[in-house]
Amino acid sequence: MKCFLIFKDKSKSKREAKSAPELRDQRKSDSSAINRTTRSLPSPRSIDELYREKEHNSRVFSYQELRDATNGFNRMLKIGEGGFGSVYKGTIRPENEKGAPVVVAIKKLNKHGFQGHKEWLAEVQFLGIVNHPNLVKLLGYCGVDDERGIQRLLVYEFMPNRSLEHHLFSRALPTLPWKTRLEILLGAAQGLAYLHGGLEVKVIYRDFKASNVLLEENFKPKLSDFGLAREGPQGDRTHVSTAVVGTLGYAAPEYVETGHLTIQSDIWTFGVVLYEILTGRRTVERNRPTMEQKLLDWVKQYPSDSKKFSMMMDPRLRNQYSINAARKVAKLADSCLNKNAKERPTMNQVVESLEIAIQESESDEVNYTSQTTGSATSSSRMIQQNKK
Structure with missing residues (x-):
């Protein structure tokens, strides 16, 4: 299976690549599947096309930023683990360096799972276009291929009451x-x-x-x-x-x-x-x-x-x-x-x-409370009458 093209880094150097992920192969297959028989109506746009409009809203983190945010991915800060990898509680600085640090949840991909790589791509794109109070916010991501290997991470708003x-x-x-x-x-x-x-x-x-x-x-x-x-x-x-x-x-x-x-x-x-x-x-x-x-x-x-x-x-x-x-x-x-x-x-x-x-x-x-209150009142009256 072909690996998706991820980064648009024009430089030939070995510095960390930082860019928005793309799904070119998926886009081709999606577009070919769209029903285009009704030419009077515009064809629905794909997830990939919708994401391209909003990709600038997602913050791109360097690997070192997220490593620092979790104190080197300290085990004491691990708050969850799943098929994708581990989730850590971390603290990041605002992008403009103004304001107080923000507590976040950072999900780190298991390096040895291609399935996790695909899921990382899906999360970046889907959470990059949705906007609803009952969907978790993706604050940014990190995706680099360097001498340390494949690094895929996601940064979410922190949810204090877990699941x-x-x-x-x-x-x-x-x-x-x-x-x-x-x-x-x-x-x-x-x-x-x-x-x-x-x-x-x-x-x-x-x-x-x-x-x-x-x-x-x-x-x-x-x-x-x-x-x-x-x-x-x-x-x-x-x-x-x-x-x-x-x-x-x-x-x-x-x-x-x-x-x-x-x-x-x-x-x-x-x-x-x-x-x-x-x-x-x-x-x-x-x-x-x-x-x-x-x-x-x-x-x-x-x-x-x-x-x-x-x-x-x-x-x-x-x-x-x-x-x-x-x-x-x-x-x-x-x-x-x-x-x-x-x-x-x-x-x-x-x-x-x-x-x-x-x-x-x-x-x-309300009815239960009324009945309970009524019963308590009646019992109190009976007690008072007995005392007399």
């Missing part, structure tokens, strides 16, 4: 409240809806999961890790054909079987995470009894309209949730997990359903 996965599944942290769970999923859904319909091209995220939903200090969610994102089908095309990649337990069945990637693939994955939110369980847990290891199989025992439904809910919530809203969320999850991809809701419809569930939770919370 949804961390708060949902870690037993060392306080239980994530019911309403907070819904608000996080609502923000994530709004981010996905933007990717699916808020740009000139459709973007298939392809890797939605709890670990890729990062949280700000106030638990506002932002989608991260766009290394597997793909430009959606254009013209008369119904899907994008690609190798099946992603995380075990999340990929839509039609994608796994055929390699045909669509917007509906993201909807399926969102449905999986909805059930993780409800149950407090991961999609696959090998340490559980055989019948409980696969989440989507296990939850079938507790339909949303059955009396047994509450037995499925995360016990750590201690019944501090709206049962009516929870049933609605379960029904939404079931619709997202429809085997017929065409019958799944759109992300805009998912957003609307989650907004209704949050409103119902707030209403039930």
